[in-house]
Amino acid sequence: MGKLDLRRIALALAAPVLAIVVALVITCLILLAAGSSVSGFLSTIFSVPAERNVINILNNASILYLSGLAAAIGFRMNLFNIGVEGQYQMAVFTAAVFAAQGWLPGPINVIVSIIVAMLVGAIWASIAGVLKVTRGVSEVISTIMLNAIAVSLTAYLLRKVGVSTGSNLATEEIPRDSWVGGIKLLSGAPNELLGLSVLAVLGGIGYAILLNRSKFGFALRATGTSASAAVASGIDVRRMVVVSLMISGAVAGLIGLPLLFGNSHSYGTTFQAGIGFAGIAVALLGRNNPIGIAFGALLFSYLTEQSNLLEINAQVSPDIVAISQGVIVLAVVIAYEVVRRYRNALEQRQVAAELSTSAPSEATPEATR
Amino acid sequence: MTMAPEELRPAGAPSAALVPRRRISIWVWLLVGLVLISAVRVLTGANEVDSAGTMRETVNASVPIALAALAGLWSERAGVVNIGLEGMMILGTIGAGYFGYWYGPWAGIVGAMVFGMIGAALHALATVYFGVDHIVSGVAINIIALGAAAFLADTWFSGLRGGGPTQSPPLDAPLSITLPGISDAMITLQDKHWFIISDLASLVAAVTTQLSSMTVLAVILIVGSALLLWRTGFGLRLRSCGESPVAAESLGVNVYRYKVIAVLTSGAIAGAGGAFIALVSSGIYQNGQTGGRGYIGLAAMIFGNWRPGGLVMGSVLFGYTDALQLRAGGEAVHALLILVAIILLGVAILQFRRGLKIAATTSLVIGVGFAVWFFTTDTVPADFTRMTPYVTTLLVLGLAAQRLRMPAADGLRYRRGQAG
Numbered sequence: 208m209g210k211l212d213l214r215r216i217a218l219a220l221a222a223p224v225l226a227i228v229v230a231l232v233i234t235c236l237i238l239l240a241a242g243s244s245v246s247g248f249l250s251t252i253f254s255v256p257a258e259r260n261v262i263n264i265l266n267n268a269s270i271l272y273l274s275g276l277a278a279a280i281g282f283r284m285n286l287f288n289i290g291v292e293g294q295y296q297m298a299v300f301t302a303a304v305f306a307a308q309g310w311l312p313g314p315i316n317v318i319v320s321i322i323v324a325m326l327v328g329a330i331w332a333s334i335a336g337v338l339k340v341t342r343g344v345s346e347v348i349s350t351i352m353l354n355a356i357a358v359s360l361t362a363y364l365l366r367k368v369g370v371s372t373g374s375n376l377a378t379e380e381i382p383r384d385s386w387v388g389g390i391k392l393l394s395g396a397p398n399e400l401l402g403l404s405v406l407a408v409l410g411g412i413g414y415a416i417l418l419n420r421s422k423f424g425f426a427l428r429a430t431g432t433s434a435s436a437a438v439a440s441g442i443d444v445r446r447m448v449v450v451s452l453m454i455s456g457a458v459a460g461l462i463g464l465p466l467l468f469g470n471s472h473s474y475g476t477t478f479q480a481g482i483g484f485a486g487i488a489v490a491l492l493g494r495n496n497p498i499g500i501a502f503g504a505l506l507f508s509y510l511t512e513q514s515n516l517l518e519i520n521a522q523v524s525p526d527i528v529a530i531s532q533g534v535i536v537l538a539v540v541i542a543y544e545v546v547r548r549y550r551n552a553l554e555q556r557q558v559a560a561e562l563s564t565s566a567p568s569e570a571t572p573e574a575t576r
Numbered sequence: 577m578t579m580a581p582e583e584l585r586p587a588g589a590p591s592a593a594l595v596p597r598r599r600i601s602i603w604v605w606l607l608v609g610l611v612l613i614s615a616v617r618v619l620t621g622a623n624e625v626d627s628a629g630t631m632r633e634t635v636n637a638s639v640p641i642a643l644a645a646l647a648g649l650w651s652e653r654a655g656v657v658n659i660g661l662e663g664m665m666i667l668g669t670i671g672a673g674y675f676g677y678w679y680g681p682w683a684g685i686v687g688a689m690v691f692g693m694i695g696a697a698l699h700a701l702a703t704v705y706f707g708v709d710h711i712v713s714g715v716a717i718n719i720i721a722l723g724a725a726a727f728l729a730d731t732w733f734s735g736l737r738g739g740g741p742t743q744s745p746p747l748d749a750p751l752s753i754t755l756p757g758i759s760d761a762m763i764t765l766q767d768k769h770w771f772i773i774s775d776l777a778s779l780v781a782a783v784t785t786q787l788s789s790m791t792v793l794a795v796i797l798i799v800g801s802a803l804l805l806w807r808t809g810f811g812l813r814l815r816s817c818g819e820s821p822v823a824a825e826s827l828g829v830n831v832y833r834y835k836v837i838a839v840l841t842s843g844a845i846a847g848a849g850g851a852f853i854a855l856v857s858s859g860i861y862q863n864g865q866t867g868g869r870g871y872i873g874l875a876a877m878i879f880g881n882w883r884p885g886g887l888v889m890g891s892v893l894f895g896y897t898d899a900l901q902l903r904a905g906g907e908a909v910h911a912l913l914i915l916v917a918i919i920l921l922g923v924a925i926l927q928f929r930r931g932l933k934i935a936a937t938t939s940l941v942i943g944v945g946f947a948v949w950f951f952t953t954d955t956v957p958a959d960f961t962r963m964t965p966y967v968t969t970l971l972v973l974g975l976a977a978q979r980l981r982m983p984a985a986d987g988l989r990y991r992r993g994q995a996g
Contacts, residue, residue: 237724241728338973342973344973347659348875348969348973349970349973351868351874351875352875352969353966355871355966356963359959359960359963360959366957524727524730526727527723529722529727530727532723533717533719533720534720537698537702537713537720540706540716541702541708544706
């Protein structure tokens with residue numbers, strides 16, 4: 208059995224490795240076709256990042272990781288929460304406004320703001336959930352619409368409550384005693400790890416426990432695997448849909464917080480956007496596995512950080528990395544499928560071989576389907 | 577990852593196939609719409625609600641959405657959910673930018689369609705041959721297309737005069753048509769502000785003044801697709817792949833081939849939609865200029881119940897709210913609030929007569945809310961106008977989703993030989 212397990216691990220790793228190689232090859236082909244420098248691209252991407260870049264990679268990865276977790280909770284239920292983007296925009300805006308009021312002292316203000324952000328994310332996501340279970344509206348479409356509405360709504364509210372500083376319109380600054388300091392991880396780096404990136408670690412652990420060690424997690428996975436079987440075993444699928452979308456939205460509410468409390472201290476027009484969509488890609492890359500998503504987040508964050516050097520070092524547009532990232536996502540799902548088919552064929556052959564030694568007449572590969 | 581959208585439908589939702597219902601002609605709907613809008617215009621005095629300018633803007637805003645929706649129709653009728661429409665449109669805009677700049681507008685359109693088909697080929701490869709989940713593949717294609725367009729724009733347009741890393745030099749639009757006599761007469765008639773007649777006149781004026789030849793092309797594509805998909809053997813076989821690929825296979829239809837044809841056509845049409853945005857709407861390529869119209873097109877198609885006539889209605893609705901915000905701003909949109917309130921009251925009455933008490937109450941409450949909003953304010957902030965199409969989509973889907981019927985095998989994984 209030891210040999211088989213080794214093969215199993217090799218097969219599990221084969222897909223992501225294959226995908227990354229394919230993505231690099233395709234990226235290089237595009238660069239060749241566009242007449243850009245392939246060697247410059249490769250040497251820049253694979254150069255060793257400086258210490259301050261390492262911190263940047265970790266910071267961005269922790270944010271991406273939260274986004275990936277949010278998407279993954281939906282995926283486990285076969286729900287496509289495309290609305291992570293809108294949920295975190297709404298949540299971080301509300302949290303910024305709430306924290307800036309300074310109603311509560313220092314750390315308590317932070318904790319309550321985190322809860323507020325999670326609540327807002329959950330409520331925004333629950334709209335899609337309720338529409339799905341009561342009206343049969345596909346969550347894919349409704350969350351896309353809710354994303355667009357969130358963008359307009361936060362823009363409107365920002366105009367109402369925001370204060371203008373130069374070209375940037377932003378909410379009022381959070382009181383200084385509620386700022387969350389950074390963690391000095393590398394002595395040579397001028398920048399620090401965002402304090403609230405610890406939320407990513409907690410989120411990952413919470414996700415693992417929730418899914419694998421709780422009754423709710425079992426119901427969630429059961430519903431995702433087979434809704435009809437879940438119904439038969441007494442799981443209220445409609446309730447599961449709403450609740451899991453709300454949990455997904457609550458996690459999405461955390462995405463903007465490390466930056467809000469550790470860096471920008473206010474929510475403005477320049478606040479980082481687009482993390483929600485990247486999170487979907489990262490969750491797919493990591494197959495909704497808490498450790499896999501971490502790898503995906505680190506990989507995406509690494510590629511983005513390294514791409515900043517492309518323009519200077521190799522005269523290549525950094526956008527090329529977005530192509531690589533997209534291709535990795537597509538390639539990885541295709542690779543998983545290919546590996547799955549290969550494994551099925553392998554198992555079929557094995558069973559057929561075992562059957563043919565005991566009862567040669569009945570052995571057909573079809574019997575194992 | 578497997579998807580089973582059917583299983584997640586609410587248990588109480590009636591299967592649409594079992595509910596007999598009268599079909600009301602699209603013309604009746606259009607007429608009712610015209611009367612309502614005309615009445616609102618006369619009552620509120622917001623003449624921009626349906627001026628020729630607004631109407632022309634409506635046509636221009638509707639065409640890319642309708643093309644995206646048509647692209648979605650092709651793909652989903654063959655059973656492939658195409659959320660990558662947005663990406664294919666983005667590829668269309670960059671294709672139109674490059675070929676349009678170097679070889680003229682018609683080459684731009686062809687280039688856009690080819691670029692859209694490249695994205696579609698990826699989608700077909702992933703979903704049809706490898707059985708990848710359709711939404712996953714679509715999301716990936718959107719990421720790739722966004723990156724590819726930004727990268728290519730930087731590579732192609734950076735050195736050009738009038739161009740830059742994120743935009744192309746100005747592009748020539750394809751030929752536009754004006755019928756001089758009719759156009760002027762209709763504008764005069766429109767300015768009289770008569771009930772119904774002036775509204776019709778501005779409609780005619782809109783389609784006889786500077787009508788883009790691409791709009792004509794879009795109409796031909798829509799009508800042609802409707803005929804091809806519903807009146808020919810080819811169309812029947814293609815749709816059978818979306819309803820029951822297993823049955824189609826047992827009748828000798830090459831399901832893979834039909835799905836690939838449908839997805840490629842979808843990509844080409846979405847690319848043409850991108851070309852319209854670049855060449856006709858803006859006269860330039862810019863990063864991010866599709867602005868989510870691929871998604872809106874998808875919503876318009878669902879709104880239109882996966883039918884050509886329906887998707888045109890959906891696209892015009894979205895195009896209209898878009899145009900109104902551009903042309904007339906908050907006050908005209910404000911006039912529409914009362915229209916929404918009236919429509920919702922009508923829906924509530926219909927639902928009540930059908931015995932749907934809860935749905936009727938919901939519609940009534942939302943309708944009254946809109947009426948209150950109308951009577952307590954004078955204008956609608958621009959941010960709210962911007963979200964109108966999205967809120968409309970949500971409302972419409974929320975109110976009508978159970979009457980919609982998507983192709984039975986839409987989005988489901990199919991493998992050759994599955995029937996055994």
